[in-house]
């Protein structure tokens with residue numbers, strides 16, 4: 610039996626995608642072997658790799674002067690790769706810290722000691738429940754860094770910061786493919802796969818061509834974007850199965866009508882949940898209303914004891930992994946692309962029942 614899985618990541622994939630992978634698993638399209646067994650230099654794999662890249666380009670409308678890199682190491686590895694590849698001009702970067710992952714990226718950049726890393730704004734004062742309206746951005750940076758959707762705290766950028774210098778770099782790990790993004794407004798966008806794209810393994814880095822350089826002195830070969838850019842992301846063995854699953858998921862998204870359609874569904878799903886929470890008189894979501902994420906919805910009941918009871922009973926009702934992150938407590942419903950509207954309705958029905966039994 611399938612459950613409604615509200616995990617923040619790895620998270621749900623569309624059933625149709627899983628079933629296709631299951632049909633293909635042992636014998637991929639009559640070639641007598643699994644994608645997990647085949648050479649990454651084979652014709653079959655090459656087709657998967659190219660189709661994955663071209664579907665990303667088509668669905669995200671990625672302009673021709675951007676390269677799409679498929680790398681490993683997770684989103685976290687890009688916390689290091691970004692400064693190592695980008696601090697090649699003035700050697701300065703501004704970071705806007707809107708959550709735990711942004712803070713980690715900021716700290717990683719500082720720790721490398723390859724440039725002047727500046728904290729331009731943070732919303733830590735109110736446990737990251739809002740996106741700062743102002744930032745102390747400098748006029749001589751190589752880049753400005755943001756996290757577009759804050760997975761743990763449930764906020765997102767809806768209006769991008771106005772830059773004084775440099776290019777915008779954004780971590781879109783938890784909202785890629787979930788809402789439309791105008792790629793041309795960024796220098797670099799990147800995302801780990803396991804929230805909205807595929808099983809963990811591949812990390813997608815979308816980078817404007819002129820930003821692909823040798824990086825700072827001593828930049829390791831495997832962190833240098835140029836290494837994979839010059840080899841079409843086949844410099845070494847890529848995470849083939851994750852890329853194959855991404856391809857299937859992108860095909861599915863295309864059939865559904867693309868990101869525009871997906872965003873409408875995500876707006877509908879999240880509005881159902883936020884409206885219910887706001888009108889319940891029992892549950893609360895602490896996030897500044899205009900900064901609310903479409904993907905991650907944290908909420909609490911009136912007490913910690915009830916929160917714990919909620920998580921326990923939700924699990925018994927087939928609503929899984931709804932416990933909040935340890936930094937926030939309470940609950941968090943991650944409602945990525947693959948969470949059907951019925952899953953959100955089932956959650957709301959359970960929330961109503963729980964409220965009536967516990968208020």
Ligand SMILES: *Cc1c(COP(=O)(O)O)cnc(C)c1O
Pocket residue numbers: 618682683684685686710756758759760780781782783801802804
């Ligand atoms: C999950 C997540 C990360 C970390 O991703 P890994 O692939 O585990 O390194 C980074 N940033 C954001 C916004 C995330 O949601």
